[in-house]
Amino acid sequence: MNTLAEENYLKAIYHLSLNDVNVSTNQIAAALNTKAASVTDMLKKLADKELINYEKYQGVTLTYTGEKIALHIIRKHRLWEYFLVEKLHFKWDEVHEMAEEMEHISSVELIDRLDKFMDYPKHDPHGDPIPDRDGNFKKHELTPIASLNVNESGVISGVRDHSPTFLQYLEKQQLVIGKKIKVTDIIEYDNSMILQVENITTHISREVAKNLLIAI
Amino acid sequence: MNTLAEENYLKAIYHLSLNDVNVSTNQIAAALNTKAASVTDMLKKLADKELINYEKYQGVTLTYTGEKIALHIIRKHRLWEYFLVEKLHFKWDEVHEMAEEMEHISSVELIDRLDKFMDYPKHDPHGDPIPDRDGNFKKHELTPIASLNVNESGVISGVRDHSPTFLQYLEKQQLVIGKKIKVTDIIEYDNSMILQVENITTHISREVAKNLLIAI
């Protein structure tokens, strides 16, 4: 159907589209660790297949079909991540690279059965929503802890940075999905925040606060 | 590490090596649905990497390293087949094509945990042995039902033909792994065989008898 490279481009374009309506050649190149010239070549191919809308120098958007394909790959990625954590007991910082390979397994029946096997999980280990087989999902409105004021609270529900180092740090601080937190103080000097995480008090930098998301 | 194409060649050579010490270019081409010229190109590459012993016009054998890699791919293939049947409830004739893709997922830790998750199965859904992480397995000595005489019996433990049509036929006749069978008669005219499978009497052709394996 589509090659591995094409799938990776579609997925990257989808993710970049969440921040910008039109996605630029250079953004894609950066996301895929490749060069702008290579991206241009691929954009032509994807446009020929009518998976993206592409006008020279103007950046791209996904077509309806392109978005469906991207969402299906993301569905597979997140279901496999859930499987790896819930069934094989990997930690949340260990699964992304494996899922990058597994998301390209083509069988639709397989992924639907995997979904059922795990009882239709709604979110992956990082709190990201898992699209259903039609590509639909509820996008939960999350805010960074950084946007809270003193005495406000919420439940940790997602991360903005998926890097293993960040995830490992969070785990060590017990700042994991589902934990209820409350901002008890904000240090004026560097805007760092003091959190109450259940019984524990934790001090996090502004940087961390920006990348840790909560539902209020 | 190795490309998808290289892995498929190594696996094909391994399987063909079970029947012939030296594997020929044409045999590999047939097994992989490709052309002899393409095979020659790849054999040079695999020889450069010291994964096969190759002398022009003489056919190939796997090196120690080449065989280890082949066995690791086969381990992954069979563990995923087991997973698909035992956990996702696919039928034994449905899983091979999916496993052809899944066998290339690279993580060793993943496959070891999958192995543990399923409690270290020894055979895949078709009765083929699953190598352990070091590539070791007990090769069970199986014989085709065709080699039995009247009144001899055994337990169905493997198949020589893995095609969906054959597997579907066997399932319909209840001739599945683990069933005890006894040869009650052999028809002289066409060498077909009458079997007692638990309470049922079944009549199978010589062709089927040759491709259905039992442990005695």
Add this chain to the structure above:
DNA sequence: ATTTATTTTTAGACAAGTCTAAATTTTTTG
């Protein structure tokens, strides 16, 4: 509104893997 800087595209090349057609080697056979 030009000039400069940045982004994007084009041109040309390369590696992997495949193919067809032709040349070579091995095997078979009369």
Add this chain to the structure above:
DNA sequence: CAAAAAATTTAGACTTGTCTAAAAATAAAT
């Protein structure tokens, strides 16, 4: 054992996806 047949390798070409370097277009800045 020489001629024919079969198997294998080489030569040259093509596709996919990538790259560098140069050209063209767009955006930013004086």
